[in-house]
Amino acid sequence: MASWYIESGSESDVVFSSRVRLARNLKEFPFPSRMSKEQSSKVLDRVKEAMTNSSVWANANFKYLGMKEMSPIDKYTLMEKHIISPNIIESKLDAGVLVGCDEKVSIMINEEDHLRIQCMSEGLQLEKTFENCVNIDKLLNETIEYAFDKKLGYLTSCPTNLGTGIRFSIMLHLPALTMTGYMNGVLDACSKIGIAVRGLYGENTEASGNMYQISNQVTLGPREEEIMGAVKGISSRIIEQERALRRELYQKEPNKLADRIYRALGILESARIISNDESMKLLSDVRLGVEMGIIKDIALETINNIMLNIQPASLQKLVVKDMGPNERDVERANFVRKLIGNKL
Amino acid sequence: MASWYIESGSESDVVFSSRVRLARNLKEFPFPSRMSKEQSSKVLDRVKEAMTNSSVWANANFKYLGMKEMSPIDKYTLMEKHIISPNIIESKLDAGVLVGCDEKVSIMINEEDHLRIQCMSEGLQLEKTFENCVNIDKLLNETIEYAFDKKLGYLTSCPTNLGTGIRFSIMLHLPALTMTGYMNGVLDACSKIGIAVRGLYGENTEASGNMYQISNQVTLGPREEEIMGAVKGISSRIIEQERALRRELYQKEPNKLADRIYRALGILESARIISNDESMKLLSDVRLGVEMGIIKDIALETINNIMLNIQPASLQKLVVKDMGPNERDVERANFVRKLIGNKL
Numbered sequence: 173m174a175s176w177y178i179e180s181g182s183e184s185d186v187v188f189s190s191r192v193r194l195a196r197n198l199k200e201f202p203f204p205s206r207m208s209k210e211q212s213s214k215v216l217d218r219v220k221e222a223m224t225n226s227s228v229w230a231n232a233n234f235k236y237l238g239m240k241e242m243s244p245i246d247k248y249t250l251m252e253k254h255i256i257s258p259n260i261i262e263s264k265l266d267a268g269v270l271v272g273c274d275e276k277v278s279i280m281i282n283e284e285d286h287l288r289i290q291c292m293s294e295g296l297q298l299e300k301t302f303e304n305c306v307n308i309d310k311l312l313n314e315t316i317e318y319a320f321d322k323k324l325g326y327l328t329s330c331p332t333n334l335g336t337g338i339r340f341s342i343m344l345h346l347p348a349l350t351m352t353g354y355m356n357g358v359l360d361a362c363s364k365i366g367i368a369v370r371g372l373y374g375e376n377t378e379a380s381g382n383m384y385q386i387s388n389q390v391t392l393g394p395r396e397e398e399i400m401g402a403v404k405g406i407s408s409r410i411i412e413q414e415r416a417l418r419r420e421l422y423q424k425e426p427n428k429l430a431d432r433i434y435r436a437l438g439i440l441e442s443a444r445i446i447s448n449d450e451s452m453k454l455l456s457d458v459r460l461g462v463e464m465g466i467i468k469d470i471a472l473e474t475i476n477n478i479m480l481n482i483q484p485a486s487l488q489k490l491v492v493k494d495m496g497p498n499e500r501d502v503e504r505a506n507f508v509r510k511l512i513g514n515k516l
Numbered sequence: 517m518a519s520w521y522i523e524s525g526s527e528s529d530v531v532f533s534s535r536v537r538l539a540r541n542l543k544e545f546p547f548p549s550r551m552s553k554e555q556s557s558k559v560l561d562r563v564k565e566a567m568t569n570s571s572v573w574a575n576a577n578f579k580y581l582g583m584k585e586m587s588p589i590d591k592y593t594l595m596e597k598h599i600i601s602p603n604i605i606e607s608k609l610d611a612g613v614l615v616g617c618d619e620k621v622s623i624m625i626n627e628e629d630h631l632r633i634q635c636m637s638e639g640l641q642l643e644k645t646f647e648n649c650v651n652i653d654k655l656l657n658e659t660i661e662y663a664f665d666k667k668l669g670y671l672t673s674c675p676t677n678l679g680t681g682i683r684f685s686i687m688l689h690l691p692a693l694t695m696t697g698y699m700n701g702v703l704d705a706c707s708k709i710g711i712a713v714r715g716l717y718g719e720n721t722e723a724s725g726n727m728y729q730i731s732n733q734v735t736l737g738p739r740e741e742e743i744m745g746a747v748k749g750i751s752s753r754i755i756e757q758e759r760a761l762r763r764e765l766y767q768k769e770p771n772k773l774a775d776r777i778y779r780a781l782g783i784l785e786s787a788r789i790i791s792n793d794e795s796m797k798l799l800s801d802v803r804l805g806v807e808m809g810i811i812k813d814i815a816l817e818t819i820n821n822i823m824l825n826i827q828p829a830s831l832q833k834l835v836v837k838d839m840g841p842n843e844r845d846v847e848r849a850n851f852v853r854k855l856i857g858n859k860l
Contacts, residue, residue: 438786443778
């Protein structure tokens with residue numbers, strides 16, 4: 173079954189994915205940071221029950237994955253798929269995640285807040301993704317009473333999420349902005365208007381594969397639609413800049429650009445040992461080639477599939493056998509060669 | 517017709533080619549450095565006549581190429597094929613070269629000495645190459661009187677060639693010695709026993725493509741056969757060291773070696789812009805792969821052919837149109853892709 177992180181969607185020449193996340197807490201319980209293990213267990217049960225009893229959502233084949241029951245490899249694989257956060261893996265409480273069968277919807281329970289409802293989509297589709305999120309939010313709210321204040325809105329563990337508790341994120345592939353050095357200007361401009369820019373794996377992670385996550389920092393004050401508008405607005409300006417720079421790179425020195433793209437492809441098709449970091453850099457170049465129509469026989473979905481599966485835990489899960497880092501670099505190279513060789 | 521620089525011969529896993537060169541001067545004329553242009557013209561005529569009148573050699577289809585008549589591109593192309601030296605291109609005298617149709621034999625006239633008789637062969641075959649050289653030497657000596665002293669032997673322009681006037685050279689491909697750093701020890705050892713080590717294009721050139729030319733420095737004293745024995749002896753020890761190191765590299769880290777070799781091949785198959793220097797480095801890695809049987813679908817002859825034709829003048833001659841260095845790097849990449857793609 174196709175998942176959000178394999179498909180490619182609208183504006184897919186620059187936009188990798190859209191994500192909406194809501195932070196919610198149950199009124200009767202203290203925030204996770206001040207909660208006993210027993211209380212966390214009760215929160216878990218309450219949320220699972222709310223979902224299971226819903227006839228609508230039972231059809232969606234949600235499955236519950238408890239952190240205690242999962243192997244480290246399975247947990248890190250979910251993290252690499254952006255379905256759970258690093259935080260919840262570290263949690264000492266009873267914590268878990270409800271995952272929709274296509275992995276586009278997930279509900280983390282007892283992470284920083286009692287509930288983190290997250291919807292993801294391929295390409296640029298913030299409205300639809302937001303709608304999905306709102307539907308789940310409403311459904312849970314039918315049986316669960318949220319911590320809510322008339323003045324402050326939804327109460328959250330960290331004040332930065334107070335109010336709407338919402339984060340809209342758009343993941344963009346920005347190789348041209350990065351290689352020309354203009355990305356620094358984008359980062360400055362974003363920070364001045366309350367827009368956060370992060371790497372592929374959330375806060376404090378480098379922009380691996382030239383993937384940047386654009387999201388709102390402000391949650392209190394404006395309405396959800398206004399916040400969405402701001403994130404969409406800045407994103408579309410960044411997208412246009414990226415496209416203009418790509419055209420310029422191509423027009424100025426077509427051979428230089430083609431050289432970079434085809435060398436990256438050549439190395440990915442040939443290497444016998446390759447690190448995650450180098451793979452991501454080269455895949456970014458190949459992705460650019462596909463996005464610009466320079467490479468025609470490789471699908472974006474293939475690149476998405478490789479990008480995900482070469483992450484350490486996902487690769488480990490794929491190969492099954494236990495591996496040290498050196499062996500992993502060999503298995504990664506084998507996997508990349510196999511997948512990138514399966515041309516359209 | 518196959519030429520020495522395209523074919524591959526005995527011990528071809530390490531030995532690229534064998535070369536024997538004789539320095540000779542005509543008794544009646546001063547050395548080229550002290551010769552008038554008129555005198556040089558007379559030397560030219562005398563040598564050409566000696567060759568043309570020989571019934572044996574007329575059959576070998578020798579052709580005469582005068583330096584004055586040739587375009588710079590043609591001259592540099594001959595230099596890149598090791599048929600003439602950089603010196604003769606710069607000469608202000610009437611100078612030229614007699615070339616056998618398979619380009620294995622060439623006689624430079626009015627280079628540093630009046631005559632430089634050179635025979636080349638693919639692989640390791642110093643005896644046969646020496647025999648070819650001796651035959652031409654004898655033939656010329658039938659009608660031409662050499663400058664010869666009973667005590668000193670053949671008189672030459674530079675005292676380093678005095679006596680036998682002979683240089684035996686073996687061109688070796690030594691990537692394992694180079695990448696492990698042991699080549700420095702080889703260089704030291706050679707210099708101590710009067711063996712010169714040069715790069716692909718003679719004195720003061722770097723070992724482009726990890727090709728090293730092993731030759732005698734001593735010409736006065738020992739007999740030709742003794743000199744040949746010394747060059748062969750040291751060469752076979754270097755060849756054995758290179759082979760042992762290759763086996764060791766392969767046994768210790770087969771993936772690392774394969775990674776290096778296949779990445780080189782991947783880049784050569786993909787690049788759209790490539791310098792001569794980078795091409796030679798990568799071709800050396802691919803050559804190693806072929807020599808070790810790791811790459812099975814590319815012939816050594818293909819690599820030889822590429823190595824020769826990507827040199828600046830040869831490439832210019834091949835592409836025909838006038839090119840700047842940037843355009844040359846693009847055309848080089850096109851040429852390499854085309855040739856290396858024509859697998860066995």
